[in-house]
């Protein structure tokens with residue numbers, strides 16, 4: 001009767017938890033409302049899923065982790081836990097189009113978006129901890145993001161750790177003919193996909209390859225030509241920036257890496273004017289060194305944590321006395 005109708009109407013009008021009719025809650029690609037997930041909203045209004053590893057006491061430094069193409073920041077949990085145990089406050093997000101963040105899967109209109117979003121997240125965390133030194137750890141494409149982010153704020157970072165960073169194109173995949181064809185195709189069929197990242201080249205540890213293949217938060221489709229073009233543009237930008245890189249960095253690269261040529265790391269190490277730079281080559285190491293054979297993965301964590309803690313500036317009040 002009318003009393004039922006009026007009571008229903010009353011519920012719908014007064015129930016404030018009901019979202020406004022036009023504003024359905026934004027959900028992650030996996031269907032989870034962002035109101036239930038740690039996230040930031042980038043300058044284009046896209047929601048980026050975030051992870052934080054906060055030490056119990058006063059943190060000694062901030063560490064931003066930039067993941068690579070087609071993956072997400074979840075697989076950096078073990079590394080982040082180790083850094084957290086050293087009283088470092090670690091934070092990361094899934095880049096646009098990756099993992100639990102919004103955006104067209106493994107595609108980007110402009111590589112600069114990854115750098116802009118990283119700076120937004122870094123600035124947010126610096127505003128919460130204004131006196132802490134800031135480090136960046138980047139892997140593969142995340143290494144390119146880290147390099148270009150540090151180049152935009154050359155004095156802001158206490159150090160940058162690069163694990164098999166994308167600095168140069170792989171010469172086999174970037175023959176002049178293939179580059180020419182990619183540029184041509186980009187104008188005609190930008191959404192055409194090239195081959196996908198072959199997971200067997202990620203690690204010599206079969207369990208790690210299996211975990212990567214089974215992880216549904218990874219993107220396993222083909223690489224769009226337009227995305228490849230953005231990666232090429234980033235490589236060209238880095239080539240121009242290397243002669244002005246003067247911030248401290250640590251490079252870790254496997255010499256059996258088939259996805260990001262080690263030559264890029266050698267060129268960066270040999271040609272950057274930085275006076276505080278170190279390169280460690282892992283003989284036989286594959287691309288995802290932090291997930292390579294156990295002894296390599298262990299060594300990477302040790303190198304990285306040692307280098308970062310050695311690069312935390314002694315504060316005048318505490319350690320120097």
Ligand SMILES: O=C1CC[C@@H](CCC(=O)N2CCC(COc3ccc(F)cc3Cl)CC2)N1
Nearest residue numbers: 068069071140141166228229231232259288
């Ligand atoms: O643990 C993990 C899981 C994911 C992986 C990271 C992968 C990653 O980020 N890569 C590797 C592939 C590389 C291809 O590069 C190009 C391709 C076409 C092109 F036209 C120009 C370029 Cl430069 C870009 C960087 N690591």
